[in-house]
Amino acid sequence: MSDAPRTDSAPASDSQRADEATGLSSKGLSAGSIGLLGATVIGISCIAPAYTLTASLGPTVAAVGTQMPGIFLVGFIPMLLVALGYRELNKAMPDSGTSFTWATRAFGPWIGWLGGWGLIVATVVVLSNLAGIAVDFLYLAIAQIAGDPAIADLASNVGINIATCLVFMVAACYISYRGMETTKAVQYVLVAFQLIVLVWFSVAAISLFSNGGAFDALAFSPEWFNPFALPSFSAFAAGVSLSIFIFWGWDVTLTMNEETKNPETTPGRAATLTVAIIFVLYILVAVASLMFAGIGTGELGLGNEDIQGNVFAALAGPVMGPFAILMSLAVLSSSAASLQSTFVGPARTMLAMGHYQAFPKRFAAISPRFKSPSFATIIAAVVAWGFYAVMRVLSTDVLTDTILTLGMMICFYYGVTALACVYYFRRVAFASVRNFFFKFLAPLVGGVILAVIFVTTLLDSMDPDYGSGSKIGETGLVFVLGVFLLASGVVLMFVMRAVNPAFFTGRTLRRGEGRE
Amino acid sequence: MSAPNYLIAYEATDRGREAIQLGIALARLTGAELRVCIVMPRQSVVPAKVSAGIADYQSLLQRQADEWLVLAEAQIPADIVATTHTVWAESTSEGLLRAAEGFDSDRIIVGAARAGLLGRFSIGSVANGLLHASPVPVALAPRGYRAPSRISRITCAIGTRPGWEALLDSMVAISENLDVDLRFITLVQVGTAPVVTAEDSQEHLATVLEYFSSRATFLGTPTTEVGEGDNIEDAVDAMDWRSDEIVFVGSSRLASPSRLFLGSTANRMLRTLPVPLIVVPNV
Numbered sequence: 001m002s003d004a005p006r007t008d009s010a011p012a013s014d015s016q017r018a019d020e021a022t023g024l025s026s027k028g029l030s031a032g033s034i035g036l037l038g039a040t041v042i043g044i045s046c047i048a049p050a051y052t053l054t055a056s057l058g059p060t061v062a063a064v065g066t067q068m069p070g071i072f073l074v075g076f077i078p079m080l081l082v083a084l085g086y087r088e089l090n091k092a093m094p095d096s097g098t099s100f101t102w103a104t105r106a107f108g109p110w111i112g113w114l115g116g117w118g119l120i121v122a123t124v125v126v127l128s129n130l131a132g133i134a135v136d137f138l139y140l141a142i143a144q145i146a147g148d149p150a151i152a153d154l155a156s157n158v159g160i161n162i163a164t165c166l167v168f169m170v171a172a173c174y175i176s177y178r179g180m181e182t183t184k185a186v187q188y189v190l191v192a193f194q195l196i197v198l199v200w201f202s203v204a205a206i207s208l209f210s211n212g213g214a215f216d217a218l219a220f221s222p223e224w225f226n227p228f229a230l231p232s233f234s235a236f237a238a239g240v241s242l243s244i245f246i247f248w249g250w251d252v253t254l255t256m257n258e259e260t261k262n263p264e265t266t267p268g269r270a271a272t273l274t275v276a277i278i279f280v281l282y283i284l285v286a287v288a289s290l291m292f293a294g295i296g297t298g299e300l301g302l303g304n305e306d307i308q309g310n311v312f313a314a315l316a317g318p319v320m321g322p323f324a325i326l327m328s329l330a331v332l333s334s335s336a337a338s339l340q341s342t343f344v345g346p347a348r349t350m351l352a353m354g355h356y357q358a359f360p361k362r363f364a365a366i367s368p369r370f371k372s373p374s375f376a377t378i379i380a381a382v383v384a385w386g387f388y389a390v391m392r393v394l395s396t397d398v399l400t401d402t403i404l405t406l407g408m409m410i411c412f413y414y415g416v417t418a419l420a421c422v423y424y425f426r427r428v429a430f431a432s433v434r435n436f437f438f439k440f441l442a443p444l445v446g447g448v449i450l451a452v453i454f455v456t457t458l459l460d461s462m463d464p465d466y467g468s469g470s471k472i473g474e475t476g477l478v479f480v481l482g483v484f485l486l487a488s489g490v491v492l493m494f495v496m497r498a499v500n501p502a503f504f505t506g507r508t509l510r511r512g513e514g515r516e
Numbered sequence: 517m518s519a520p521n522y523l524i525a526y527e528a529t530d531r532g533r534e535a536i537q538l539g540i541a542l543a544r545l546t547g548a549e550l551r552v553c554i555v556m557p558r559q560s561v562v563p564a565k566v567s568a569g570i571a572d573y574q575s576l577l578q579r580q581a582d583e584w585l586v587l588a589e590a591q592i593p594a595d596i597v598a599t600t601h602t603v604w605a606e607s608t609s610e611g612l613l614r615a616a617e618g619f620d621s622d623r624i625i626v627g628a629a630r631a632g633l634l635g636r637f638s639i640g641s642v643a644n645g646l647l648h649a650s651p652v653p654v655a656l657a658p659r660g661y662r663a664p665s666r667i668s669r670i671t672c673a674i675g676t677r678p679g680w681e682a683l684l685d686s687m688v689a690i691s692e693n694l695d696v697d698l699r700f701i702t703l704v705q706v707g708t709a710p711v712v713t714a715e716d717s718q719e720h721l722a723t724v725l726e727y728f729s730s731r732a733t734f735l736g737t738p739t740t741e742v743g744e745g746d747n748i749e750d751a752v753d754a755m756d757w758r759s760d761e762i763v764f765v766g767s768s769r770l771a772s773p774s775r776l777f778l779g780s781t782a783n784r785m786l787r788t789l790p791v792p793l794i795v796v797p798n799v
Contacts, residue, residue, distance in 0.1 A: 351573065
């Protein structure tokens with residue numbers, strides 16, 4: 001090819017036109033690339049069912065016993081209602097996209113700040129839980145491959161555990177910092193693998209039950225699906241709070257618009273398909289686990305506090321025999337992939353908060369080389385690891401306690417966002433039937449449910465026997481954690497207000513309201 | 517006839533600044549316009565439980581890109597015509613190639629040094645990606661490059677293997693009406709079993725000169741030179757180099773037709789030489 005001047009090259013004044021002709025000026029979303037299957041795979045990836053189930057089955061049984069399948073069904077309702085509100089906010093404010101910006105635009109800086117804080121705290125807690133599960137399954141997988149069960153016990157050595165967790169955190173943080181993403185092909189494989197292994201586990205558990213090989217055979221009863229057969233509202237609230245955790249991530253499919261091939265129908269259908277698959281899977285695994293292991297406190301019982309935080313680590317071997325290694329790999333890959341992708345959310349929220357001067361300016365730094373939120377990503381890793389290390393030392397069952405704390409934090413920031421939706425659209429709520437349901441009733445009911453669950457679980461967690469039974473003084477560890485995390489947010493908010501009032505006086509991000 | 521345009525692969529780092537410096541030098545030489553492009557990562561849904569707020573992030577990235585481009589513009593003297601652009605793409609090299617196609621650019625200019633702690637000079641991933649895929653010449657700015665007030669010499673490093681005519685055809689076009697020195701060189705490795713001797717090279721250069729002179733409208737007198745050494749690095753070191761020259765090399769024959777690939781000789785030259793290298797694809 002000649003390097004000589006060409007007669008047909010575009011003059012500088014036409015560069016804008018060239019931009020448009022080549023799509024260079026288009027926004028950075030990969031528009032129109034995802035179909036129904038792809039969107040559903042993303043939805044299931046977000047939820048990460050293998051990880052979610054191993055982390056939540058135990059705590060849920062501890063809270064609601066055999067009513068677990070029923071509570072899973074009921075627990076989806078507040079998630080659905082809130083997600084409908086999310087979708088409206090997403091449509092109305094296309095330039096915003098997190099609890100922080102939405103809540104700030106609706107309620108102003110103070111509640112907006114706390115909404116952002118709630119999201120960051122929830123993510124830090126889930127990062128530490130994900131890493132904890134990954135560490136357990138790493139050593140379990142090595143033990144299974146090497147045929148030496150002693151290796152699996154390394155995970156219970158606090159020093160080794162914290163150090164291994166650091167390795168996972170650094171790796172995940174590095175990948176996010178480099179701006180690398182999990183490719184679609186990898187996502188498909190991970191999702192298919194999780195689904196196959198979980199179904200395998202359930203079928204194996206039920207067949208062991210049928211031929212008398214179950215650990216603590218518990219005959220199936222339709223009564224398990226009745227969420228109202230619970231002894232107390234506290235048990236119900238704890239169950240719903242955990243259910244919010246197990247469906248957490250589902251809302252992402254609903255807000256996935258520009259990227260889908262048909263923005264009008266694909267997100268809704270994908271969200272429906274995702275939740276249908278997840279429902280079937282969760283009910284199947286929950287019922288199979290109950291039938292095989294029972295809810296007692298014996299060695300493999302779901303009520304055993306020693307196995308509650310990570311149920312599959314204990315059950316996969318007895319249920320799946322030599323194929324238990326598949327479960328280890330499924331959970332390990334699911335939690336490691338989730339660990340990496342979960343870094344992105346808090347890093348971007350902190351970046352936005354840094355940009356609007358709600359956080360120190362440094363958080364707004366974008367790496368010139370990788371174009372990722374550099375400082376915010378590193379801070380997320382440091383804080384998540386630090387939180388994990390402290391919890392490892394303080395708690396007798398760090399995984400159970402973090403999951404319970406997490407349920408509370410998700411209720412908090414989802415609740416704030418749902419109510420932000422109601423308030424933002426207050427002037428148009430009664431303009432049409434559609435508005436009334438989606439912009440007012442659904443988020444209002446969802447928000448109120450979450451607020452009630454939040455307050456109830458917070459008060460109940462004061463009991464030192466709540467969760468793993470770890471306590472500080474005579475108060476439950478989960479309560480101390482929840483209050484500490486939220487109160488430190490309030491303190492930091494006032495510090496930030498004193499240091500730099502720009503955000504708090506509405507100079508960087510304005511309030512607004514939805515209009516027709 | 518409108519001016520040629522060169523696409524600058526910009527990022528707000530030393531690599532990006534070096535690319536701009538080389539762009540300035542080349543624009544002064546040929547009167548080309550510069551298209552300063554920054555490639556930002558195209559976002560897709562992140563499969564995480566926490567919604568990752570693409571919309572917020574998107575607009576913040578756009579703002580950041582705009583700020584960086586303002587800084588880039590400030591580095592370019594007023595006598596050079598330059599435009600700035602943000603390109604959204606999955607990967608940096610993909611975005612640059614798409615932009616070069618869109619602008620019908622005549623060259624892509626990129627900072628070649630690898631960022632990193634190791635310090636040893638090697639080619640960065642973006643430059644490497646471009647070298648494997650670009651249909652237009654890629655100009656590689658070395659670490660710490662500063663544009664000279666004018667480029668005084670163009671050196672064309674030419675091999676004896678088939679395909680050298682393609683590079684010469686480009687040189688004919690490039691050197692048209694330029695007031696610079698022009699030199700053709702070959703590098704000879706005097707190892708244990710030399711494939712090509714210095715005599716062969718002299719002969720080859722004579723052929724090259726004849727080929728060039730019969731076609732070019734170049735005003736000056738081109739010179740020829742053979743560099744000898746135990747290895748390519750020594751051969752490069754043995755020759756004289758000016759701080760205000762640029763070197764043209766052809767891309768390796770390994771490359772598929774009209775795609776670039778940096779051959780091992782050129783790769784080693786780049787490591788040794790502190791001068792810009794322009795890699796021209798085989799036609």
